[in-house]
Amino acid sequence: MNTQPERDHGFQIWWQLTRPHTLTAAFVPVLLGTVLALEYTSSLHWPLFLAMLLASILIQAATNMINEYYDFKRGLDNENSVGIGGAIVRNGVKPETVIRLAFTLFGIALLLGIYICMNSSWWIAVIGLICMAAAYFYTGGPMPIAYTPFGEITAGFFMGFVIILISFFIQTGAINNVVMLVSIPVSILVGAILLANNIRDLDGDKENGRKTIAILLGRKNAIYFLASMFAVAYGSVVALVLMGIVSPWLFISFLSIPKAVKATNGFIGKTMPIQMMPAMKATAQTNTIFGFLLSIGLLIGYFV
Template identity: 70%
Template sequence: MISPLRSQSELSTAKYRRDWRVWWRLFRPHTLTAAFVPVSIGTALAIHVTNINIPLFAAMLIASLLIQAATNMFNEYYDYKRGLDNAESVGIGGAIVRDGIEPKTVLLLAFSFFGIAMLLGIYICANSSWWLALIGTICMAAGYFYTGGPVPIAYTPFGELAAGFFMGIMIILISFFIQTGEITLLPVLVSIPIAVLVGAILLANNIRDLDGDKKSGRKTLAILVGRTNAIRILAGMFVVSFIWMIGLVMIKLVSPWTLIVFFSVPKAIVAVKGFVGKTKPIEMMPAMKATAQTNTQFGFLLTIGLLISYWF
């Protein structure tokens, strides 16, 4: 027979594990690669130009992850406040509606993450350029107003564009600049396919949530063009990203080694096929996951290709 003391201990351990998982889900960890990948690519491009400042790289990486996690929390908070999330909602962290965490706690944690990111930003600016303070503030504001404010970006047709620009292009350029002190054409062009794939993650999310978003009054791109055309656009975004890399190799801006990104093509195919013929959000979750994995695989492979081309 199990003693009452031991049973209480086991219950406490189970509760701890459950609480830990609740907080982890709040961060929406599957989205964090959208911050990690651009920093890695920008730094991998910089290594061709200069010696890498590791502390600056670490500060940029942590700040980007914190901003992404905070953006996810703002999303969780404001969707709850607007009545868009409930215990049955698919694809959310669910910390508020399912796990009972106080909304104000989620909001406070999000602003705390922004605060830490700002401190890291001060360190980055002090070791590069104070102009980045303005740029960083704009990027953080975009993270907040994505779901916050009177007219959230996520509720408009411009969500994919905003996410791709700030989480793709801007992070790569900042990561390159803080190491080299300049912006050249190369990081701009290399950032384009990453921006497109980050936008694809948002489009996939909006395809999954199309029916619910329409009822709540959102005007996302997926709603405006319809489910079938949205899936076609998603497929087109994948195609553009891969063809873009071929073009960069053909004009000799990057090494043929970067074409190892094509190993992520199967995951992109899985993503597109996973949406075809599906209408229920739970049915489209594998496709949504495959879209995010395509971005992750593409980005990591591109980083590896850039590093191999430097070493060889």
């Protein structure tokens, strides 16, 4: 009986290399930042929204490719590895091709960034370059961020907080306390995606010398920590509503709670990475559904 993973073919190889299930983590913050801007601008600049959206997705996809390249170079990936694109170890794509494609996507994102700067502020260029540097050094360089306890904080800050603020700023020309506070729960849930990934890969990461939060806490406590991140994210929405900062319509985001519960329960009692894939998927879906519903709540509150 053949137990080897089935090889992808043609376009599917390149699509899987982007790790499409992670791309919504780039889409949701742009959407939320733009919807928040409605309250402070007479009309949205749709080309800027689309440029920001595409640039964020390209940076996320490039980050995934850099991850794939360096994990292969360091001997972490093989044909049976779970949660990877598999272009190199399963489909025979040259590592140099993967890293060149990643930098090509960075280049396209940079061109989009120039357009964004021309229509907003050149300070965005500085922030954008810092974001791309963080994306590269997440798994690249002599001391990858992914090997430290700071992966979740880095991902949540850059892929949540910063992207939401940029998306808001390019529409309004300013930043305020409301957008910063509303960005907190989404930033936490972006970090939760990384934590879920690290819980799944805990044993392999430990063998390869990583010091992630999941490793430092241990599997059981890491699952508790994941649950607490979900609780804080939803609790922050309650606080924002009670303080009168946002409309009660944002409680619609609580419809995503079953996904958060599924994600947490999906890790309990599991030790094999393949067993934890549904929980990993549910964590990413929690972020996606929560972010969409939060945006819908803001839209309803704006028009009602």
